[in-house]
Amino acid sequence: MPRRVDPKVPSLMADRGYTARMGDEQVIAPAKPRRISQRGIATRERILDAANQLMLVRGVNATTLDDVREASQTSKSQLYHHFADKQELVRALVKYRGALVIQRERGRLERLRSFSGLVRWRNALVQANALNNGRYGCGLGSMAVELSDQDEQSRSMLSETFDQWEKLISDGLHRMRDSGALRPDADPEKLATGLMAALQGGYLLANAAHDVAPMEVALDMALDHIKSFLVEPPR
């Protein structure tokens, strides 16, 4: 029963999971050119999307494949047709979320050139989190906590994603420094890491408190810290 196959376009589905296994032999020779259909892609996306939502609120380990199957309106065979096992589904989700976040953050940060831009960025994050009263936290952060000591491959992907995210920030700070807005002794990389830590810690505390407030305080601290490197401190 081909349920509502709405063929989403390019999307983030390009990746078909031909990832090389851990200790691999055929890293060079790729898998055979498996044919692929629009319907298959749509199904895969439905599965990933369901897993994404469920695992955000329940956590990865507390979400069962049956939960995912039901929420995505698919069958067991589809799950296992598109993903080797649960671990591979989780890894695909790590990649998926990473791509979503980086895409979103690129849009917000690629033109960052001023402190006020940073404030707008902060406001967007706070506002989004406020809608949930602080619940759920960061999709990447929560996976990092749950998976870092459980699956090395997921951990390293997450770590790289955090690096990319921080780079989007530090690139902006570099632009600010180059334009003379930031003092020459400002260290964009460290500032970006500090800001990311404040963000993640803010998410965590906000989630525990079910209240955005701690996240605001944390981000404001980090922004104040950056502000202290501005050439002309905006009173």
Add this chain to the structure above:
Amino acid sequence: MPRRVDPKVPSLMADRGYTARMGDEQVIAPAKPRRISQRGIATRERILDAANQLMLVRGVNATTLDDVREASQTSKSQLYHHFADKQELVRALVKYRGALVIQRERGRLERLRSFSGLVRWRNALVQANALNNGRYGCGLGSMAVELSDQDEQSRSMLSETFDQWEKLISDGLHRMRDSGALRPDADPEKLATGLMAALQGGYLLANAAHDVAPMEVALDMALDHIKSFLVEPPR
């Protein structure tokens, strides 16, 4: 077979888990005065201790009762004699870890009166985390991420524990402000929240990177921020 019952003293075992169930009737009238033996207390502690270690590295949901049973050298009946079910064990662990952390942090923070004291505090945390190359993160933070959207009771206990922890910090900052070390416009509560967020975010990033560095950067940012409120900025 009474295995090595080493009767630890006062410890944190006083609590015997008479917690009232969720929608409770007998909140007022406590449970009947159950007798209790040293051996029982020791067993309970062994179980909690094993759960503590296992769940720190594997996470709560990825740790099974059989794992705990085996690691604690107990039997099924003992687990269920001392804890109603897994959820109660987890809640007891939340309380247990909370008490451990607060106890430890009280020792470190109750005499905090200067910025250099804060630096020593930072160094102790960094050093401990460096021993694991950033792995595992904070026992409270990881539980907060995993449990906040899964068990309301655990979430609120964790939130309260974070508050206590922050209060230990803010009390120290208050002392610094009262003694004139900190400027009058410094807000100890907000500074403490920011510091806690930096710490938790630092743990998280360090765990993902398997490297303490991000935690150091994050804590240094928070300390710099506090430093900016010192009356006599130490160069």
Add this chain to the structure above:
DNA sequence: GCTAGGCTGGACGAAATGGTCCAATAAGAA
């Protein structure tokens, strides 16, 4: 020492969960 009741070993049960299989259908290429 005696006894009530805490405490323990470990077999057992039932449901949840990850995973397999195969027959049947849809889709793309020739």
Add this chain to the structure above:
DNA sequence: TTCTTATTGGACCATTTCGTCCAGCCTAGC
């Protein structure tokens, strides 16, 4: 159209995992 292969439904299986039970052993208090 026809043939090959991707895709799907869903029954089925094995294991894991939480939880129960009970007979018998200790311990505290009298």
